[in-house]
Amino acid sequence: MENNKFISYIDEIAVTDESSKKITIDNLNLRKSSSTKDDIILTIPKGAEVEIIPENKGWSLIKYKDTIGFVYNKYLADKKNEQTIKKYVNVATLNFRSGPSTSYSIISTLSKGTKVEVISTTNNWSKIIYDGKIGYVSSEYLSKSIDLNDKTSTLETADKIISYAKGLLGKKYVWADEGPDTFDCSGFTWYVYKNVAKISIPRTSKEQGVYGTYVSIKNLKPADLVFFDTVGVKDNIISHVGIYIGNNQFIHASSSKGKVVISNLENYYLDRFVNGRRILK
Template identity: 55%
Template sequence: MSINKKYVLAGVVASSIMLHTGISTVFADTEYRVITGDSVNFRSGAGTNYSSIGKLNKGDKIEYLGESGSWVKARYSGKTGYVYGSYVGEYTSTNTKYVTATTLNVRSGAGTNYSIIGSLSKGTKVEVISTTNGWSKIKYNGSTGYVSSKYLSSSSTTSSTTIKYVTATTLNVRSGAGTNYSIIGSLSKGTKVEVISTTNGWSKIKYNGSTGYVSSQYLSSSASDNSTSTSTSVSKVISYAKKLLGKPYVWGAEGPSSFDCSGFTYYVFKNAANINLPRVSKDQSNYGTYVKKSDLREGDLIFFDTSGENDGNVSHVGIYLGNNQFIHCSSSKGQVVISEMSSYYTKAYVNARRVL
């Protein structure tokens, strides 16, 4: 074999080795880093004298290509450039965490001095992009946000909800925990709901793919809180009472075309539940079983002192409907109406009795 042929053969072997080496490099895992500063320059060369070809923000993931002195060579969005090393940190791949706080604020930056851009409820699953100084950058509403890392857990055991059942005929779902918040929907009796948390008599629930709030007193752990007969009687009383909405107030009247306040309750209970109440509100307030205001249920009779400053003397009566509402024949409105337990009626409230 001639010397030239030996060199040619050696070149082929060397090329083959390099080819295999190149293939192994192509299939090697790509290495990433993460940007740790805000609005960091992505420069065309390794120095501040080079022009900026773009800006990188905290949490941005860059492909690590090497280093040149204090500068990191990287690829981002199809561009190759350099980032000052002090603004580059180790990249941790996105991992799933679960919210452990009842309500966790999502902020625009990593600190309580940043504005709140939203919130997450207990048990919500989040994707964490990076974690720095006790704050986690997460994917949020198609973008990113920051939450305190101490309220995130790797385990989903903290995200469990409690199953409850609606005991009211109709239960309003509100946008917040209070009757001053707007009604965003309603639930019928027996509906199964997932309760996320409970605070000050209000339950935060899963509702229509989002969340809402309902009064906790109308939720039960049992699918049949009251006996069937009682539930049926309550439904009949309320349904019958609502059919009389708009009937005029006439003092001393007890139906069927007009009523005073106690005449209305007397007429409804007699015809809907075959219960003969005393005729006047003061006597009705001593009939049946005493009920604490915090334990009010649909169908309960509620009594007020509307004769001036509340000194406990009953002068008005209505039927509680749930959700802080009651139906009554109002002398001031001149007809049968449904009213909220507003500040006026709250101050005038005397007691309640259960007859069903």
């Protein structure tokens, strides 16, 4: 009842305290109150301009056309920033943060070549829109275009990683070893990336499983790392890692085989697949 009174009051007052913003996500729900549990009045398309009235606890009361209701603030951007600039990530992995400093939490990580919309730049931090979310990244890691030559270089590096890894086929599996003649699973991946790509990834499979950029099984590319839950019940706790080599195969230091082998990503391993991670730029 109180909410209905509030909406009626807002509808009648002058709009001098209102400001215009735009929607940053497809089909944003306009609700009767500031709660995801309340009824949806209608959905608003991405890019639509809305009039903002007050903001409260992460929600804004807005007027869209002739309808008033509540939307979640993080899907709104200032109208004056409507003309965003498209830029591309130019580093292997870039932290997408909730605020303009390294003290803010990480929303996600962006891989090299990812396209983002830059809203504004202040003190070497860029406020961007990515995947319908607004956050911040360091400006020095954004470029106006993709370096096609560098993309070719990435493909060449992936080929070298796979070739180098295959050269280690048959090397013995020894727990906690990291080469050059014996390996455990994460020691193998750590050794290959260190020697070919000159990238120092974390040492354990659990740590490697959150390094780089997430890749789904259907989007795996050669040289991506693939992770599995091979211990106990299938609860997605990473215990094994290998390097994807294409054609639904991966190379890894297998404890059950006692050596570095190539396996198919099917049956046992498909059933225990947790996620993929992209390390290359």
